[in-house]
Amino acid sequence: MSISHSLSNALSGLTATSRMAEVVSSNLSNVLTEGYGRRVVNLSAQDVGGRGAGVTIDGISRVVDRTVLAERRLADADLGRSITFAEALTSLESLIGKPDDPSSLAGRVAALEASLASAAGDPTSDLFLSDALDKFKSVAKGLNEDQAGISNLRQQADADIADQVSQLNTSLKQIETLNADITKAKAMGTDPSALMDQRQVAIDKISAIVPVKELDRADGRIALMTVSGEMLIDGPAPTYEFAASGIIMPHMTLSAGMLSGITKDGVSMGADGFGRLSGGSLEATFTLRDETLVEAQTTLDALARDLLERFADPATDPTVGAGQPGLFTDAGLAFDPLDEVGLAGRIAVNPAVDPTQGGALSRLRDGVGATTAGPIGNATQIDAWIGALSQSRTLSTGGTASSFAGNVSKFASAISMSRVNADEEVAFSSARWSTLREAELADGVDTDQEMQMLLKIEQAYAANAKVVQTIDDMIRRLMEI
Template sequence: MSISGSLSSALSGLTAAAKAAEVVSSNIANATTAGYSRREVITTARAVGQTGQGVSIVGVRRHVDPVLLADRRRAEATEAERVARSSFFQRLEAAIGTADSAVSLGGRIAEFDTALLEAASLPDSEARLARVIDTARNLASQIGGAAEAVQTARAEADDRIEADVDLLNRTLAQISELNGNIRATYAGARDPSALIDQRQQLIDSIASVVPLREIARDDGQIALYTTGGAMLVDGQAAVFGFDPAGLVTAEMSIGAGSLSGLTLNGRPVATSGSDSPISGGSLAAHFEVRDQLAPEAQRELDALARDLLERFADPAVDATLAPGQAGLFTDDGGNFLPADEAGLAQRLALNAVVDPRQGGGLWHLRDGIGATTPGLAGNAAGLVALHAALTSARTPASGPFMAGARSFAALQGDLLSGCVSDRLTAETEAGYAAARAEALTQLELAAGVDTDQEMQSLLLVEQAYTANAKVIQTIGAMIDTLLGL
């Protein structure tokens, strides 16, 4: 090989070694950086005619397992969906209260039951009658508070939908812009790895919102689709539309036009069911909480409130009541109309006639809501009838309860049992989804940067650099010798 050929080979080796050292150093520095993929310099032999002339740098390869990456993203979307469902059922159970809760609906019922029994045993005691009023008020407040917690969960779900939509729109626009930057970088024969890493981080940031499918395009570009088939990025970025409601009440729904659905590029899309293109992530879960899970819980609480109200509005329980007149409990102070059951749990209130705070008299508990004058102080018949109304078996007039007559406490137990069962199922599913997502994340990390291996590679790069530098140094010495002759 000629001196010029040797010098060319050594210089190309130095260039390749310098690039390799740069890449290895980047790998080590970013070993724990989210979204970073290990790089490797790809080289090939360079020849002029039949003579070798060193090496050429072909490019920098990113090591990514597309199958593992896709599985991990789908697992994160599933985890986000299951966690959102689990959180709602945990919140509902806390609002209703379990047996070990400091304050629970079951406890309020038991207190009311006991207060009625104590008052019936001593009907002339105003203290015991006042205890009945306090426990009845607490019971109505507990039911209303649980229903308020449900509507608060709906309002928060509406807010989170807005946040998810904003994140999607902003991120998809950035991914589309990066696609263009990566294409331009390829056209300029530059390394786009840093831009591709940045794009991967952006995709990962929305992977839990909707399940994604990534498709490679020319010049390093990608297209993004949901697993349900909706186009998110393919050249241009898609745009989601959503109008937040702010305040959410029991009567509001998509069907009534009082709550917003979801649009994609101006066209409505299903947010649930097999036809939904977004099912499987946090966005779909928030819609499910707002439009299905919370309304179902509200209907159960409304049915529970109706059963309580109607138990004490029966003339067979209180002979002083006129047909249709409110009994011990009222619909916001008035008579209850079955057509207005939605939101009844929040409107359930103690009858002002028996409440001294509202100008009523305690004696009405003993003598009847419709009584005009106090009766015998020792007459316990009315209080006994009230207790019987609470504990007697009655078939609920509404609600998704199992058929059959039951006491009010048993009806509340059915509601709580269903909530606990839903919560346990949701927690199990969320735990499994979280474990799967973590396992896939660890597999992805294991296939990433191995710092020990990178340090060994760096030693080899240094040796190659030293060898090429030695060749150049030797050639320089030879030239100096020749010039000195």
């Protein structure tokens, strides 16, 4: 082997080890960078005329297990969906309260029953009657507040949909730009790995919103499609649009055309609002806004109707005339069975029994429609109020007949059970996601391995440098002869 050939081999080794040191240092510095794919320098033996001519750098590879990455992204969507449901149901449970919570609707009803029992024991006491009035108001207020809270949760879901659609559009535009940049980088022969890292981060932001599959295209470009078959991007990014509502009232629904669904380049995605953008947090948020929370609102309205009708029944209060409101009113008026939607937010105690509104407290003892005061020691009407609460009735939404307290308790228990089920789904989805994430990170940067590689690179660099130094010494010696 000639001196020039040896020098060429050593210099190629120095170049390769320098590049490898650069890549290893990049790996170590990005160990905590989200979306970073570990880099590996691809080397091969250089051959010239059948003789070894050192080493050549074939390129830089970005190490990613595409199968694990694809599964982890699907797990992102499943976890995002389950967390969305769990968080909303936790908020709903907190709003409605548990049956043993004094501030919950069930707790308010229990306090009312206890107060009426005290008033029945001493109907002559204005103090007991006043306390009973306060408890009636408290139950009505509880229904009002729960209705407002559910509307707020629907408004939050509506706003969350808008945020997710905005994130979807932003990420798709980024992918469109990065696709073009990666194609240019490949055409120019430069390393596109950093651009691929950025594209992976953009895709990951989408994967929690909708489950996606990555499809390879020419020149390093990719396309994205949902598992339901919606092509999110394959070239220019489309525009998804959603019009958020400032305020959502109980009667406002998607099916009635009063709430927005998603459109793609101006075309509706479907009657459910999201079409084939299903399977992730976006679908879950639509389901909450248009189904889960609407069902809760419907049951709450049915409870308000049940309460109102119990105390408007002439068998309970003979002083109430036909078409006249009973102890509870629909915003001051008699209840219209065709106008049940939103009743929980309108129900109120009849002003006729409220001294602060010009009524008479004695009507709690004598009947809402009483024109004259009856015997102060007569507890018949108060006993009738107690009987009205304990009577078994079926809600307008169906189910088994129960007392009013029983109906309220079943409502709260159903919400709690749904929340428990949602938490179990989160636990399952989270465990699956964690397993896949660990498998994904197994191909990521391992600092111990990288440091070991760096030591090997240092040794190889030193060996090649020694060859160069030796050749230099030989040439100097020859020059001295």
